[in-house]
Amino acid sequence: MKSVCFYFQVHQPYRVKQYRVFDIGNDPEYFNDRSETDLNNRRIVEKVARKSYIPATKLILELLKRHPGFKVSYSFSGIALEQLERYVPEALDLFKQVVDTGRAEVLGETYYHSLAFFYSQQEFERQVAKHRELVQRLFGVWPRVFRNTELSYRNDLAHWAERTGYHGIIAEGWDPILGWRSPNYVYRPQGTSNIGLLLKNYRLSDDVAFRFSSKSWTEWPLTSEKFGQWLNEAQGDTVNLFMDYETFGEHQWEDTGIFHFLENLPNEVFKNPHLDFKTPSEVVHAYESKGEIDMPHIVTWADSDRDLTAWVGNPMQEAAIKAIYGLEDRVLEVNDHKLLEDWRKLQTSDHFYYMCTKWFSDGDVHAYFSPYESPYDAYIAYMNALSDLRLRLDKRKA
Amino acid sequence: MIKYARRLYMRRRVLMFGWEFPPHNSGGLGVACFGLTRALAQLGLDVIFVMPKKLDVGAPWARFVFADMPHVKFRSINSTVTPYNTASTKTSLMSVRNVNGGQIYGSDLMSDVLRYALAGREIALEEDFDVIYAHDWLSFGAGIMAKEATGKPMIAHVHATEIDRTGGRSSVNPDVFELEKEGMEAADVVVAVSEYTRQMIIKEYGIPGSKIRVVHNGIDEETMPKAGAWLPRLRQLKNAGYKIVLFLGRVTLQKGPDYFIRVAKRVTEKNPKVMFILSGSGDMEGSIMQLAAQLGVSDKVLFTGFVTGPERYEMYSAADLFAMPSVSEPFGITPLEAMKTGTPVLVSKQSGISEVVKHALKVDFWDVDEMANKILALVEHPGLSQTLSDNAITEANQLTWMAAGRKVDSIIQEVA
Numbered sequence: 020m021k022s023v024c025f026y027f028q029v030h031q032p033y034r035v036k037q038y039r040v041f042d043i044g045n046d047p048e049y050f051n052d053r054s055e056t057d058l059n060n061r062r063i064v065e066k067v068a069r070k071s072y073i074p075a076t077k078l079i080l081e082l083l084k085r086h087p088g089f090k091v092s093y094s095f096s097g098i099a100l101e102q103l104e105r106y107v108p109e110a111l112d113l114f115k116q117v118v119d120t121g122r123a124e125v126l127g128e129t130y131y132h133s134l135a136f137f138y139s140q141q142e143f144e145r146q147v148a149k150h151r152e153l154v155q156r157l158f159g160v161w162p163r164v165f166r167n168t169e170l171s172y173r174n175d176l177a178h179w180a181e182r183t184g185y186h187g188i189i190a191e192g193w194d195p196i197l198g199w200r201s202p203n204y205v206y207r208p209q210g211t212s213n214i215g216l217l218l219k220n221y222r223l224s225d226d227v228a229f230r231f232s233s234k235s236w237t238e239w240p241l242t243s244e245k246f247g248q249w250l251n252e253a254q255g256d257t258v259n260l261f262m263d264y265e266t267f268g269e270h271q272w273e274d275t276g277i278f279h280f281l282e283n284l285p286n287e288v289f290k291n292p293h294l295d296f297k298t299p300s301e302v303v304h305a306y307e308s309k310g311e312i313d314m315p316h317i318v319t320w321a322d323s324d325r326d327l328t329a330w331v332g333n334p335m336q337e338a339a340i341k342a343i344y345g346l347e348d349r350v351l352e353v354n355d356h357k358l359l360e361d362w363r364k365l366q367t368s369d370h371f372y373y374m375c376t377k378w379f380s381d382g383d384v385h386a387y388f389s390p391y392e393s394p395y396d397a398y399i400a401y402m403n404a405l406s407d408l409r410l411r412l413d414k415r416k417a
Numbered sequence: 418m419i420k421y422a423r424r425l426y427m428r429r430r431v432l433m434f435g436w437e438f439p440p441h442n443s444g445g446l447g448v449a450c451f452g453l454t455r456a457l458a459q460l461g462l463d464v465i466f467v468m469p470k471k472l473d474v475g476a477p478w479a480r481f482v483f484a485d486m487p488h489v490k491f492r493s494i495n496s497t498v499t500p501y502n503t504a505s506t507k508t509s510l511m512s513v514r515n516v517n518g519g520q521i522y523g524s525d526l527m528s529d530v531l532r533y534a535l536a537g538r539e540i541a542l543e544e545d546f547d548v549i550y551a552h553d554w555l556s557f558g559a560g561i562m563a564k565e566a567t568g569k570p571m572i573a574h575v576h577a578t579e580i581d582r583t584g585g586r587s588s589v590n591p592d593v594f595e596l597e598k599e600g601m602e603a604a605d606v607v608v609a610v611s612e613y614t615r616q617m618i619i620k621e622y623g624i625p626g627s628k629i630r631v632v633h634n635g636i637d638e639e640t641m642p643k644a645g646a647w648l649p650r651l652r653q654l655k656n657a658g659y660k661i662v663l664f665l666g667r668v669t670l671q672k673g674p675d676y677f678i679r680v681a682k683r684v685t686e687k688n689p690k691v692m693f694i695l696s697g698s699g700d701m702e703g704s705i706m707q708l709a710a711q712l713g714v715s716d717k718v719l720f721t722g723f724v725t726g727p728e729r730y731e732m733y734s735a736a737d738l739f740a741m742p743s744v745s746e747p748f749g750i751t752p753l754e755a756m757k758t759g760t761p762v763l764v765s766k767q768s769g770i771s772e773v774v775k776h777a778l779k780v781d782f783w784d785v786d787e788m789a790n791k792i793l794a795l796v797e798h799p800g801l802s803q804t805l806s807d808n809a810i811t812e813a814n815q816l817t818w819m820a821a822g823r824k825v826d827s828i829i830q831e832v833a
Contacts, residue, residue: 039790040687333807338800376776376808395778398801399794 022257022297022305023250023288024217026166026189027264029114030096030132031067031103032369034058034390038403047411049361049404057390061106064099068107071268076113078267078278083120086285090122090296093264094166097130097150098367100157111157118158124298125154127162127185133366134168134330136176137317138344146363147183164189164299168368170219170261170320171327174313177208177216185214187303189261191320192218196312203255205306209313215303216312219261219320223249228262232275243280247287250294256306257297261320322378330371335398340371342405346412353415361408365401373397428488429829430463432546432563434537434556438468445750446576449610449634450552453574456635456822458488462829465544467559468493469533492544494536527592534558538566548833552576554593557600564603570832572825573604574632575614580621581745584670598622605832608632608825610748611769617747632825633773635818636753651694651735659692660796663736663760665729665751666743668699673742673765673782675701675708680742682712683789691717691796696732698723733758737802738795742782743768752777756813761805763791773816776808 036052052058082089093114103111117123129135130150135143147165154162164187165180172190180188192202200206202218226246230236238245250258263270271277288294297305321329331340343365350362373389374397391397433454437447454464466489537559541549549571551560557573564571579593601607601622607629609615615629654661662684666672674695681693695705695718702720709718724732733739739755739762746768753770755762756777764771765782778791795801 039786040793041786041790334800334803335798336800338798376804392779393775395776395791395801395805398798398804399791402794402798402801403790 020293020295020305021253021255022295022302024092024257024259024297024299024302025090026092026094026126026259026261026299027266028094028262029072029099029264031060031064031099032132032367033060033098033102033364034063035365035370035397035400035404037396038400038407040403040406043403043407044410047357047361047407049407050364060102063390064102064106067265067269068103068110070273071265072103072107072110073113074273074278075264075267075281076110076117078282079117079123080113080120082282082285083117083122086289088289088295089285090124090298090301091117092124092126092164092298093117094126094128095154096128096132096367097146097153098132098364100153104157115158118160122298124164124300125158125160125162126189126299127151127154127165129168131363131366132168132368133363134171134327134340134368134371135344135366136167136179137171137173137327138340139347140179142344142347142366163187164217164303169327169330171317172314172319173317174209174315177211177214181208181211181214187215187217187299189217189219189259189299190312190314191318191325192220192259193318193325195325196314196318200310200312201255203253203258204309205256205303206310206312207308209311209315215308217257217259217299217302218312220253220259221320223253223258224260224262227260227280228266228270231266231271231277231280240276241280243283243287246280247284247290250288251291257302259299259302329375329377330368333374333376333394335374335376335394336371339374339398339401339405342402346405346409349412349416353412355411355415358408358411358415365405365408370397370401374401428461428463429548429833430465430544430546431457431548431550431829432541432544432569433464433466433550433552434533434559434563435466435468435552436555438466445634445748446553448750449576452635452637452818453822453825454489456818457826459819460822460826462488462826463546464489465546466491467537467540467556469529469536469556469559492540494533494540530555530558530596534562538562541566541569548572548829550574550829551600551604554579554597554600557596557603561600561603570605571603572606572608572828572832573600574608574610574825575601575618575747576610577747578614578617578621580617581614581747582669582671584744598624604628606630606828608828610634612772613767613769614747617745630824630828632821632828633769633816634748634750634753635816635821636750636757636813637818651731654692655735659690660688660737661692661694661735662738662740662792662796663694663696663732663755664740664742665696665724665732666741668695668697668701668705670701671744671746672697672699673744674699674705676742676744676782676785676788677740678705678708678712678714678718679785680740680788680792681709681714681717683785684792685714685717687789687793688796689717691792693718694721694732694736695719696721696724696729729754730758733760736760738763738792740788740792741765741768741770742780742788744782746770753813753816756809759806759810761795761802761809763788763795774809774812776805776812778805 033050035049036058129146165185166189170191177188202220206216208216317327318325374394376394435450541563549560549563551557552574553576560571579589583589601624609629609631612631615631618624619626664677668674684691709715733755739760741752741764743765749768749770752762752764763778766779771779780788
């Protein structure tokens with residue numbers, strides 16, 4: 020038997036509005052843009068829900084009804100669920116229906132979609148716990164497989180996950196790490212004995228997530244028949260297709276045929292009696308580990324470098340992330356709920372990503388989506404908001 | 418048949434009408450002509466560069482400037498002129514068309530331009546060339562007359578328009594405007610220094626967009642000014658803990674010096690350790706000093722007057738930020754010069770340069786609060802300044818005159 024394992028990432032940050040130096044000390048709201056720009060969080064969440072989350076989830080529900088063997092999994096950031104609950108309860112309700120079928124697994128992650136693991140382990144654990152509570156409250160399930168923000172992974176993350184009781188963890192199937200080995204097997208993270216490592220098959224995942232509508236791609240147009248054939252031909256126990264959920268309807272628009280593709284894919288998979296769908300937990304239990312994978316350095320799913328340089332690669336990003344984690348002790352000391360929340364919302368990885376200058380010169384705007392006019396504008400708004408947060412801290416202590 | 422053979426096997430010859438050439442120039446036009454001419458020569462074109470000035474090409478500076486341009490021949494006519502003055506005489510090209518070997522009297526700029534136009538006809542009849550190339554309205558007259566006399570194709574290169582120079586239509590000099598329009602209409606192809614300028618030419622001059630091509634300026638090491646004498650004074654300021662924001666350009670409406678003073682006020686209210694240096698001269702100098710006094714920032718704004726080439730380089734290097742708040746800027750080479758020295762820049766969105774560079778802070782010239790927001794962020798956060806600086810050098814080094822020359826070369830191949 021060989022399995023197809025889907026995991027979809029659902030995440031929306033709280034983007035910082037155009038917060039000017041003159042707002043410092045006068046405006047404690049950083050995320051409440053109400054303009055017609057992409058800094059308006061409510062507007063973005065409503066748009067993405069309309070174009071992607073709602074139609075895609077309706078389709079997934081339908082597929083679960085149609086095919087008793089169909090399975091999927093999701094990882095929701097806490098702040099995405101929070102915003103959906105407030106702005107688009109219909110979308111959240113559809114997700115609940117999907118999870119209620121018992122054939123959709125919910126993965127564990129940080130509530131604020133942060134990089135806290137690499138900057139403050141205590142804060143990281145608090146955010147994971149907060150996320151777990153939210154998933155419990157909304158879906159009534161307990162995450163057993165962990166995935167970290169941007170699929171960032173290092174050996175010590177797996178050690179932590181094993182200690183904490185997860186039986187699976189997810190990482191990028193990056194060739195320089197794998198060497199001759201295939202991502203299509205379950206592995207054991209270095210230094211562990213009770214946890215399985217699932218690796219993203221980035222080629223097949225990206226065929227859908229990035230290349231699906233690319234007319235310059237030699238395989239365009241990608242049909243479900245062709246993709247089903249590639250799944251048939253893949254060697255191994257499991258093909259892990261991990262991607263942003265916005266792939267369906269937002270990154271690939273409806274008129275590209277992406278929904279049609281998704282709708283037909285189960286038919287193609289079930290044509291082969293040796294192919295099935297499994298959730299990450301099922302994959303970890305169904306297949307033997309094929310050996311140990313050692314990742315002493317951080318690996319992510321980002322761009323061609325697969326490291327953290329898209330988030331902390333230039334002096335602005337380094338200064339910003341250092342500044343936000345530098346406030347941890349003071350923030351926890353003052354015991355102010357709103358202040359704590361704002362501090363945590365400012366930890367979301369997207370803020371640092373918007374400051375990335377790595378590919379900016381190449382004019383490759385599609386590779387690096389940002390609601391700001393430039394990485395410099397993103398940094399200025401962020402640092403101004405942070406200065407205000409610092410001022411609020413000073414006031415609380417006085 | 419002969420013409421066809423020449424097309425295939427011979428070097429294209431360009432009759433180029435300019436107005437100035439370094440070091441005898443007072444603005445960016447000369448630098449641009451120099452960079453472009455040299456690039457074209459390196460690409461295998463012959464250039465006959467005509468200037469309306471008495472020019473001793475045997476002088477030491479000329480030997481230095483032209484040393485690596487064996488395929489460039491310089492010609493000049495006898496004239497004493499200075500650009501960027503306001504022309505006043507109500508004469509037009511029409512009135513000189515019938516002057517044959519006669520004299521044009523008058524010592525103002527428009528008379529000089531018309532004299533140059535007449536000389537252009539003479540030179541065109543003497544020289545052997547394939548295409549006429551004229552830079553800005555000052556030499557458009559010469560280009561038009563050369564085209565009328567020989568029937569050769571003409572390219573008009575627009576570095577700035579009267580609309581930019583006057584900051585709007587109301588104070589536009591109608592004679593200058595007419596000559597610009599006539600030159601662009603007569604041209605087979607118009608070259609604009611930016612998409613910003615191209616749009617202005619379409620909208621204000623009614624030239625069809627299909628015949629306007631955008632060729633962005635470049636910047637080369639050799640066109641950069643070198644060391645001067647300002648450094649000790651600037652160093653003193655920096656040692657006293659001041660951050661320096663620099664304006665460098667003509668003090669005229671077009672360059673937005675008044676916005677620079679207003680932003681100085683807004684910034685120093687928040688951070689008194691920022692010093693604003695205004696370098697340059699122009700018709701608004703007096704009123705700008707008055708404005709600084711009125712706003713109470715006389716002690717926060719340093720007026721240096723006009724600075725020469727070498728001193729400019731020191732200004733750029735010493736500044737923490739170079740600001741170009743232009744109201745309307747067809748291109749804007751000074752931010753590129755600053756970027757070459759690794760100094761972060763802030764440019765108005767109403768400029769050609771803002772469409773070319775990514776690693777710059779960009780604002781609307783009228784948005785003084787946003788300009789202050791960005792300046793304050795830059796002086797307070799070293800991470801911002803460092804990232805801009807690192808990327809500015811790399812980006813500026815990619816914008817060469819050779820790239821501009823290649824585009825112009827292909828336009829020449831197209832018309833000639």
